[in-house]
Amino acid sequence: MTKYRIWDPFVRVFHWTVVVCFAANALFTNPEKDLHETLGYIVVGLVGARILWGLVGPRFARFSSFWPTRAGVVGQMGDMATGRTRVHLGHTPLGALMILNLLAAMLVIGATGYMMTTNAYFGIEWVEEAHEVFVTWAEISVVAHVVAVVWESRRTGVNLPQAMITGVKSVPANATIAE
Numbered sequence: 001m002t003k004y005r006i007w008d009p010f011v012r013v014f015h016w017t018v019v020v021c022f023a024a025n026a027l028f029t030n031p032e033k034d035l036h037e038t039l040g041y042i043v044v045g046l047v048g049a050r051i052l053w054g055l056v057g058p059r060f061a062r063f064s065s066f067w068p069t070r071a072g073v074v075g076q077m078g079d080m081a082t083g084r085t086r087v088h089l090g091h092t093p094l095g096a097l098m099i100l101n102l103l104a105a106m107l108v109i110g111a112t113g114y115m116m117t118t119n120a121y122f123g124i125e126w127v128e129e130a131h132e133v134f135v136t137w138a139e140i141s142v143v144a145h146v147v148a149v150v151w152e153s154r155r156t157g158v159n160l161p162q163a164m165i166t167g168v169k170s171v172p173a174n175a176t177i178a179e
Contacts, residue, residue: 001170001171001172001173002170002171002172002173002175003168003169003170003171004089004168004169004171005167005168006060006089006090006163006167006168006169007060007061007163007164007167008057008058008060008061008167009167010049010053010057010061011050011053011057011060011061012164012165012167014046014049014050014053015164016164016165017042017046018043018046018047018106021039021040021042021043021046022043022106022138022142024039025039025040025043026135026138026139037113037117040109040110040113040114041110043106043109043110044106044107044110044114047103047106047107047110050103051103059090060089060090060091065090066090066091066093066095066096066099067096068093068094068096068097068100069093072093072096073093073094073097075093075178076088076092076093076094077094080155085155085156085157085175085176086156086175086176086177086178087156087157087158087169087171087172087175087176087177087178088177088178089169089171089177089178092152092178094148095148095152098141098144098145098148101141102138102141102142102145105134105137105138105141106138108130108134109131109134109135109138112127112128112130112131112134113131115127116128116131149161156172156175157171157172157175158170158171158172158175
């Protein structure tokens, strides 16, 4: 195995803190209570910080290092369909799409959640429905993300969850690294 230091501490802490806060809000907190609101604000603040870090952070944290392209997405899908294994040191093109999807969903959930606390939008049905729709979309996306991480870990031989904990990707010595 060849080891590559990929994920910096901020990216890892961001990832796992959002996991905990989103899961707590989706599964455990009462939407009518302050804790739900506070966790939502924490997630929005973290997403804002991650967007900034995506502009100024280290190489693999930068959006410019993993911005998905049509060619990249088609290439990864082709790899999956044909059984070709190429390891991406940073995010894969499909993983990048999921990241952008989840960041956007968290911002919309936060915006609609905030709107529901204002006099102008309190009790307005479309705001509440939009909030619920985007929470459901995020939950579906999270499940798809977890399934994809397990799938790609098995397919490529790279333990992706471990890499997001330690910051280090252990890549099989004979692996082809995707450009």
